[in-house]
Amino acid sequence: MIRAKVYVTLKKGVLDPQGETVRGALETLGFAGVKDVRVGKFMVVTLNEVSREEASRRVDQMCKKLLANPVIEDYRFELEEG
Amino acid sequence: MRFGIIVFPGSNCELDCQWVLEKVLGQQADLIWHTEKELKDYDCLILPGGFAHGDYLRTGAIARFSPVMKAVERYAEDGGLILGICNGFQVLCEAGLLPGALLRNTSLAFICRHVHVRVENTATPFTTACRPGQVLRVPINHNEGRYYADPETLRQLNEKGQVIFRYATAGGETTDGANPNGSLDNIAGICNERRNVLGLMPHPERAAESLLGSTSGLLLFESIVRSGRAASPMFR
Numbered sequence: 001m002i003r004a005k006v007y008v009t010l011k012k013g014v015l016d017p018q019g020e021t022v023r024g025a026l027e028t029l030g031f032a033g034v035k036d037v038r039v040g041k042f043m044v045v046t047l048n049e050v051s052r053e054e055a056s057r058r059v060d061q062m063c064k065k066l067l068a069n070p071v072i073e074d075y076r077f078e079l080e081e082g
Numbered sequence: 083m084r085f086g087i088i089v090f091p092g093s094n095c096e097l098d099c100q101w102v103l104e105k106v107l108g109q110q111a112d113l114i115w116h117t118e119k120e121l122k123d124y125d126c127l128i129l130p131g132g133f134a135h136g137d138y139l140r141t142g143a144i145a146r147f148s149p150v151m152k153a154v155e156r157y158a159e160d161g162g163l164i165l166g167i168c169n170g171f172q173v174l175c176e177a178g179l180l181p182g183a184l185l186r187n188t189s190l191a192f193i194c195r196h197v198h199v200r201v202e203n204t205a206t207p208f209t210t211a212c213r214p215g216q217v218l219r220v221p222i223n224h225n226e227g228r229y230y231a232d233p234e235t236l237r238q239l240n241e242k243g244q245v246i247f248r249y250a251t252a253g254g255e256t257t258d259g260a261n262p263n264g265s266l267d268n269i270a271g272i273c274n275e276r277r278n279v280l281g282l283m284p285h286p287e288r289a290a291e292s293l294l295g296s297t298s299g300l301l302l303f304e305s306i307v308r309s310g311r312a313a314s315p316m317f318r
Contacts, residue, residue, distance in 0.1 A: 015228075
């Protein structure tokens with residue numbers, strides 16, 4: 001079994017009002033020096049019986065096709081076995 | 083004319099569209115469930131507003147892979163007319179039938195009110211009944227309506243006259259104050275380069291009878307009917 005942890009974030013240059021609101025809230029709470037906050041998505045995809053290479057290939061396709069929208073989002077993922 | 087209105091699980095404006103087309107304009111308008119694989123003899127397809135597939139993941143992201151969408155894509159390639167309203171616009175962008183994407187409103191609030199949009203291009207099958215620069219009063223009803231495209235795409239849209247509607251004041255000025263959701267260049271609606279696919283965030287079907295406070299949305303549907311009469315067999 002392989003678990004893929006997929007991180008999807010808005011591209012640099014795409015305004016993230018939610019992140020900006022969180023940054024403002026952190027400032028209000030007294031956390032100084034927070035330059036920027038970006039809010040994204042975190043998904044865990046568990047795959048059955050595939051090699052690491054195959055899992056990497058498949059998850060990359062999943063991201064390109066559905067999990068992320070390349071017009072507005074970047075993605076990256078990590079694989080964990082067991 | 084024969085209209086086909088695509089219904090996804092979670093669509094909720096299909097009956098409003100059907101009402102306007104049938105009761106107000108006297109056209110035929112069939113509802114098409116999203117599992118349909120063939121689309122035959124329609125003169126125009128409408129992707130209505132709502133929350134297709136719950137808007138899970140991203141608006142339109144799952145709907146874009148509904149079985150009917152393959153046929154919708156073929157229909158677009160053949161030059162058929164497609165109108166995407168609100169959620170329908172989001173689905174068309176996710177499907178790549180229109181460029182760009184729709185992001186969460188800058189205010190982070192769901193916005194439901196009447197706005198004004200200025201008609202930027204009347205040389206499309208969807209806007210022939212409008213005057214150039216005409217200001218329409220139409221309602222918006224969305225959480226993700228902030229139009230975004232990368233700078234190069236945006237430049238092309240502007241250059242090629244693909245921006246069809248911009249948020250404006252009642253006097254027709256495209257000010258920041260008239261922009262309800264933070265859309266780039268006040269964009270409220272765009273079409274593809276071929277001009278047979280149009281998407282817009284406002285709901286013209288909710289502004290098609292004086293009882294509802296505005297009839298300017300009717301101009302879109304009247305334009306389509308007019309174009310359909312002129313072009314007929316080609317769009318089949």
